[in-house]
Amino acid sequence: xxxxxxxxxxxxxxxxxxxxxxxxxxxxxxxxxxxxxxxxxxxxxxxxxxxxxxxxxxxxxxxxxxxxxxxxxxxxxxxxxxxxxxxxxxxxxxxxxxxxxxxxxxxxxxxxxxxxxxxxxxxxxxxxxxxxxxxxxxxxxxxxxxxxxxxxxxxxxxxxxxxxxxxxxxxxxxxxxxxxxxxxxxxxxxxxxxxxxxxxxxxxxxxxxxxxxxxxxxxxxxxxxxxxxxxxxxxxxxxxxxxxxxxxxxxxxxxxxxxxxxxxxxxxxxxxxxxxxxxxxxxxxxxxxxxxxxxxxxxxxxxxxxxxxxxxxxxxxxxxxxxxxxxxxxxxxxxxxxxxxxxxxxxxxxxxxxxxxxxxxxxxxxxxxxxxxxxxxxxxxxxxxx
Amino acid sequence: xxxxxxxxxxxxxxxxxxxxxxxxxxxxxxxxxxxxxxxxxxxxxxxxxxxxxxxxxxxxxxxxxxxxxxxxxxxxxxxxxxxxxxxxxxxxxxxxxxxxxxxxxxxxxxxxxxxxxxxxxxxxxxxxxxxxxxxxxxxxxxxxxxxxxxxxxxxxxxxxxxxxxxxxxxxxxxxxxxxxxxxxxxxxxxxxxxxxxxxxxxxxxxxxxxxxxxxxxxxxxxxxxxxxxxxxxxxxxxxxxxxxxxxxxxxxxxxxxxxxxxxxxxxxxxxxxxxxxxxxxxxxxxxxxxxxxxxxxxxxxxxxxxxxxxxxxxxxxxxxxxxxxxxx
Numbered sequence: 001x002x003x004x005x006x007x008x009x010x011x012x013x014x015x016x017x018x019x020x021x022x023x024x025x026x027x028x029x030x031x032x033x034x035x036x037x038x039x040x041x042x043x044x045x046x047x048x049x050x051x052x053x054x055x056x057x058x059x060x061x062x063x064x065x066x067x068x069x070x071x072x073x074x075x076x077x078x079x080x081x082x083x084x085x086x087x088x089x090x091x092x093x094x095x096x097x098x099x100x101x102x103x104x105x106x107x108x109x110x111x112x113x114x115x116x117x118x119x120x121x122x123x124x125x126x127x128x129x130x131x132x133x134x135x136x137x138x139x140x141x142x143x144x145x146x147x148x149x150x151x152x153x154x155x156x157x158x159x160x161x162x163x164x165x166x167x168x169x170x171x172x173x174x175x176x177x178x179x180x181x182x183x184x185x186x187x188x189x190x191x192x193x194x195x196x197x198x199x200x201x202x203x204x205x206x207x208x209x210x211x212x213x214x215x216x217x218x219x220x221x222x223x224x225x226x227x228x229x230x231x232x233x234x235x236x237x238x239x240x241x242x243x244x245x246x247x248x249x250x251x252x253x254x255x256x257x258x259x260x261x262x263x264x265x266x267x268x269x270x271x272x273x274x275x276x277x278x279x280x281x282x283x284x285x286x287x288x289x290x291x292x293x294x295x296x297x298x299x300x301x302x303x304x305x306x307x308x309x310x311x312x313x314x315x316x317x318x319x320x321x322x323x324x325x326x327x328x329x330x331x332x333x334x335x336x337x338x339x340x341x342x343x344x345x346x347x348x349x350x351x352x353x354x355x356x357x358x359x360x361x362x363x364x365x366x367x368x369x370x371x372x373x374x375x376x377x378x379x380x381x382x383x384x385x386x
Numbered sequence: 387x388x389x390x391x392x393x394x395x396x397x398x399x400x401x402x403x404x405x406x407x408x409x410x411x412x413x414x415x416x417x418x419x420x421x422x423x424x425x426x427x428x429x430x431x432x433x434x435x436x437x438x439x440x441x442x443x444x445x446x447x448x449x450x451x452x453x454x455x456x457x458x459x460x461x462x463x464x465x466x467x468x469x470x471x472x473x474x475x476x477x478x479x480x481x482x483x484x485x486x487x488x489x490x491x492x493x494x495x496x497x498x499x500x501x502x503x504x505x506x507x508x509x510x511x512x513x514x515x516x517x518x519x520x521x522x523x524x525x526x527x528x529x530x531x532x533x534x535x536x537x538x539x540x541x542x543x544x545x546x547x548x549x550x551x552x553x554x555x556x557x558x559x560x561x562x563x564x565x566x567x568x569x570x571x572x573x574x575x576x577x578x579x580x581x582x583x584x585x586x587x588x589x590x591x592x593x594x595x596x597x598x599x600x601x602x603x604x605x606x607x608x609x610x611x612x613x614x615x616x617x618x619x620x621x622x623x624x625x626x627x628x629x630x631x632x633x634x635x636x637x638x639x640x641x642x643x644x645x646x647x648x649x650x651x652x653x654x655x656x657x658x659x660x661x662x663x664x665x666x667x668x669x670x671x672x673x674x675x676x677x678x679x680x681x682x683x684x685x686x687x688x689x690x691x692x693x694x695x696x697x698x699x700x701x702x703x704x705x706x707x708x709x710x711x712x713x714x
Contacts, residue, residue: 081671083674084671084673181563188669190672222646222648225642225668232529236529237562237563
């Protein structure tokens with residue numbers, strides 16, 4: 001009897017204690033929000049984001065660096081749950097920002113306008129690039145492909161490595177009579193979105209029969225989970241042809257195919273070539289697919305990764321205080337300016353100037369309860385640093 | 387306080403006047419009741435939630451039409467579960483067929499023939515096999531088993547079939563490293579420990595008198611096993627097989643790593659295929675379109691129904707087939 005009373009009492013205490021701590025934590029965030037019109041309240045803020053797994057290592061590195069820059073004032077909690085989950089949670093407004101490799105559809109943009117009375121920004125933060133990788137005995141890195149051969153191979157029309165169409169592009173390379181085994185991503189992924197978007201742009205049959213998306217109905221081939229799954233298939237299967245993220249291929253020393261772009265130049269995949277591909281006129285809403293780029297030296301199989309953020313930050317229930325909104329704005333501004341220095345060391349392409357400008361324009365349009373905090377924050381950062 | 391009389395039974399507790407009763411009893415009863423009903427609640431809530439989430443798919447395609455539709459094309463927003471249902475049935479029944487006989491043989495050997503020390507070693511090893519995470523088995527198979535099978539088995543058979551038995555080609559297909567048969571073999575390996583353990587338990591349940599009676603009639607060891615042990619244990623063995631099958635149905639990671647993930651019928655033995663769990667784990671995370679998302683949920687609901695069905699069948703068989711007709 002006594003013991004049970006004791007247990008009950010202890011439980012009650014623990015629950016009460018937890019509630020108190022929780023409530024306290026809530027207050028801590030809330031009080032400065034009301035007073036922090038001048039900028040940093042000196043309180044700690046956690047920014048909650050979720051989405052695409054491709055930029056996750058970069059965002060995590062940004063988070064570490066940014067915590068140092070702000071002396072621990074701002075921590076970023078980014079959950080790599082995939083573009084689909086990121087978009088869904090962003091639309092449900094349970095996170096402060098999302099990240100995705102497929103920009104919002106018109107439908108979702110409209111829904112966002114209904115929900116928040118403002119725009120949902122697709123803010124470019126980095127670029128993804130996709131390379132073909134293969135396992136052909138006796139053939140090193142640098143086999144040349146063009147739009148037609150890649151599309152025909154992935155449609156199952158080119159069945160053997162010594163097909164004249166591949167041979168014509170690679171004079172002097174001894175191609176074996178080996179069946180081509182296609183390897184593709186089995187999980188939905190932004191990499192697939194970029195790759196199939198490229199195929200849809202360059203090949204009418206592909207566009208009609210398959211289309212593009214983060215998961216498609218592949219006509220041929222074996223599916224592997226993640227970049228590592230695809231490269232595993234390629235490495236273990238003589239004759240395999242697959243596609244992976246460039247950063248993954250570089251880190252793991254995979255064989256890279258070079259690709260002939262729209263201008264007829266043979267482009268060796270590199271982060272510079274990817275940034276060049278994005279040096280095209282940017283629409284102000286950031287929603288552009290840059291596959292099969294017009295840029296003469298640009299790599300053709302590339303695309304943006306976007307951060308998703310609402311124009312009216314106060315209409316997102318995940319953001320509860322003005323202080324949080326300002327810190328989020330400040331972080332986003334840092335990410336597309338100073339943060340970009342981290343991209344290339346981490347094998348991510350840098351935003352080209354045009355795209356950076358678009359992103360900054362979006363940031364300066366951010367509002368909280370009608371007040372234009374974007375411009376304020378940017379002016380404040382330019383005067384006082386982060 | 388500590389020397390409160392513990393009632394002999396709950397019935398007795400009712401007879402004790404309230405003021406002498408320990409409120410702890412009541413409290414404990416409430417806790418136990420709450421926890422056990424939460425389990426039942428969970429089993430009910432799960433299919434309900436799955437059904438609600440899957441509703442858009444069933445509205446768009448119909449419950450049965452979604453089952454029999456063979457196209458899974460997220461781009462065109464056409465979804466059908468048939469390829470995955472077929473893939474799941476082939477891999478899990480195939481794995482059970484492959485695993486059953488060896489597993490039962492091991493169980494018989496362990497409980498009837500092996501000396502005690504050897505039985506202990508075998509039991510321990512089998513249990514250990516069950517403890518290996520499926521992702522580890524999958525990794526091993528990706529890098530060793532599958533490439534080896536491709537070079538030593540699939541390619542030679544395919545080459546031979548091209549020359550000698552062309553009618554086989556539509557069944558076996560062009561070999562890829564990760565395919566239906568690799569996934570089935572690995573799945574068989576993974577359910578062997580369960581089948582062994584459950585068959586072993588079933589055999590251990592056979593009363594000693596049953597065996598002794600058979601010995602007394604002058605049976606040989608084989609006759610004892612065949613006439614006394616196996617008939618008595620068969621319900622347990624069959625139920626164990628069905629439980630292993632249910633486990634095979636739901637196995638996700640290793641299968642997704644090895645099956646090659648092809649969402650298009652027709653499947654061939656040496657070609658890639660897909661199962662219900664594999665398509666869920668592959669596509670759920672990145673399913674942006676509402677219909678795509680709810681279709682993975684719908685596949686999950688089918689999987690839930692099939693697994694529950696097999697479990698119910700197992701308990702039914704356990705009662706119906708048993709020698710005592712479920713009395714024991």
